[in-house]
Amino acid sequence: QQQVKQSPQSLIVQKGGISIINCAYENTAFDYFPWYQQFPGKGPALLIAIRPDVSEKKEGRFTISFNKSAKQFSLHIMDSQPGDSATYFCAAPYTLTFGKGTMLLVSP
Amino acid sequence: DVKVTQSSRYLVKRTGEKVFLECVQDMDHENMFWYRQDPGLGLRLIYFSYDVKMKEKGDIPEGYSVSREKKERFSLILESASTNQTSMYLCASSFYVTNTGELFFGEGSRLTVL
Numbered sequence: 001q002q003q004v005k006q007s008p009q010s011l012i013v014q015k016g017g018i019s020i021i022n023c024a025y026e027n028t029a030f031d032y033f034p035w036y037q038q039f040p041g042k043g044p045a046l047l048i049a050i051r052p053d054v055s056e057k058k059e060g061r062f063t064i065s066f067n068k069s070a071k072q073f074s075l076h077i078m079d080s081q082p083g084d085s086a087t088y089f090c091a092a093p094y095t096l097t098f099g100k101g102t103m104l105l106v107s108p
Numbered sequence: 109d110v111k112v113t114q115s116s117r118y119l120v121k122r123t124g125e126k127v128f129l130e131c132v133q134d135m136d137h138e139n140m141f142w143y144r145q146d147p148g149l150g151l152r153l154i155y156f157s158y159d160v161k162m163k164e165k166g167d168i169p170e171g172y173s174v175s176r177e178k179k180e181r182f183s184l185i186l187e188s189a190s191t192n193q194t195s196m197y198l199c200a201s202s203f204y205v206t207n208t209g210e211l212f213f214g215e216g217s218r219l220t221v222l
Contacts, residue, residue: 009148034210043112043198043213044151089150091211096141096166100150 003027003092006099013106019077021102023090026071032093033073035064038101039086047088048075080106111135112214114199120220127186129217131199139204140182141211142166142174145196154197157182189221 005024013019023033034049050057050064050073057064063076077084085106090099115130133140141156143166153166155174163174171193175183182201186193196218200211 006150032209036211041215043200043215044211045213046210049210096153096156098151100148 002099003095003097004090004099006090006102008102009100010103011105013077013080013104015080015082015106015108017080017106019075019080019084019104019106021075021088021090021104022072023074023099024070024072025092027092027094028071030093033064033066034091034093035062035075036089036091036098037086038089044087044089077104080104082106082108112199112201112212114197114214114217116217117215118218118220120222121189122222123190125189125221127189127219127221129184129186129197129199129219131182131184131214132180133182133199133201133212134180135201135203135212136179137201137203137212138179139202140176141200141202142172142182142184143198143200144168145198145216151198154184186219189219191221193219194221195219 035047036044037047038044048062048064061078066073087101087103089101112133139158142154143151152168157163157176173185196216198216199214202211
């Protein structure tokens, strides 16, 4: 059973554009929502995470937003750069499970 | 700087061989994990350990076993490798067992079984 459902599977964005990746969850007990970033040949690394006491958290060009009523949290990458090209995973707390990943390609 | 080190980046083995994948962390974490990563399937948990000599099955434990004799070291064992175990294997460690905190991953071991 998939604890988190991530979309889209892949995404191509022009340099300078906004990349948006979504993650839907069912378990309303979840209280920690992380996004991981994985570059080719490397392991995933925590990029940004949010707890539901806030609706949005921003770190540089990366923003995570949380919509409790829709049971969804999203990653926004503003002013996307070719160096952001990577695979992004959301994760579900308490279950040690991850979404299936989104391959982002930012074209120059 | 925190570090999870996987001893082999690339391995090629034959069907039926016994395979050991080693992982060492230097963060004094209680919890360690083994995942496999396949295109379109994401990261799937094989086994995890929350203490020395303790282990718990993840979502896909069949065909695998693990060993944790020391806190810093967690080994994944394929008793008799099969071609469907060709994959990228990722080790991780964490202060939290429930994934409510950061998981630190190694760079992965890419295993090919012929």
